[in-house]
Amino acid sequence: MIDERLKKQIEFIVEIDKLKHIFRQTILMNKSRNENDAEHSWHLAVMAILLSEYAAEKNIDVQRVVKMVLIHDLVEIDAGDTFCYDEKGNEDKACREQKAADRIFNMLPSDQAKEIRDLWDEFEERISPEARFAAALDRLQPLIHNYNTDGHTWTKHNISSDMIIARNQPIEEGAPALWEYAKKMIREYVDKGVIK
Template sequence: MDLTRLQQQMSFLLEIDQLKNVLRQTYVSDRSRRENDAEHSWHLAMMALTLEEYANEKNINLLHVIKMLLIHDLVEIDAGDTFAYDNKGYEDKDEREREAADRIFNLLPENQAAHIFDLWEEFEARETPEARFAAALDRLQPMLLNSITKGASWQKHDIRKEQVLKRNAQIAEGSKDLWEYAQAVIEDSVEKGYLKV
């Protein structure tokens, strides 16, 4: 056993436990508190397992999708969660996240760090069928939580229907079926007064 390698892996695993402390703007389904990034990543992995059949590309590599979903927000340990509708926050988001990736991923042995970097960059680029499906789920999940919580986060930040449609249109790149469903959720949320026009 290579104890140096094992210690690097353990350091990484203990470091990423901090993801549980990164709060998102979205509330958990009972509206009792805000969701954390670790919960978000777990929920996305479960969505991939459950909704794989709705990916635009058939026979996608599901394990690859799940890997991307589990690592895509690790950078937020350092960079923080940038709220989806925070235009100012997006001005330096890429730079903050790149610096975080360099620090956090490089805790791992070199070969594993390179693999995690590749997965993260693939997710961000959305150029593969797996990345497009993963990104679609990443957009769909907070919208579903907003719907079930009667628009808790939308209302707190005065978010409008047009913003939600624009933000989530990329779901169609990974799943036309899930985008059709998402649009119905948005319309239903407007009708129920959870989301302003």
């Protein structure tokens, strides 16, 4: 007989496989297809390890950041991916994601459900240095993709530099040096005439 705790953990592991089927507006850097949420989360986890020296506050808990970026989009299994520049879609995004968090995280044993939910809430509210750094990476990663795909998503949706800057300003809060880098990428694409 399978232990009830292990049963719940395995059911959760099976459930989160669905993240591989949630596709984002961002395309892969080789331009072959759209990126899925699982790939996005993995990319952020590696970025957290490699770029932690640029966090606004020193001595952050990198393992905590990695946990946050790996779980932050699990809610999209139910809520779907909402394009960050979609004003209509963003109107009820928080409500959809809260409902998804309630269902998905509560599949786990109660202690793990609480830990994961607390991490997700911390990330969403950006209430710690780790959450602010994780959120900075979450904004930076699509910028890097756009920079390396000739502004694909920006040009496809006619996104202006003002919109990009407004959306990505929170990078400064979590990683000022990365925000300076991001602004250079944006400026270069404005100068090239790729974005207005």
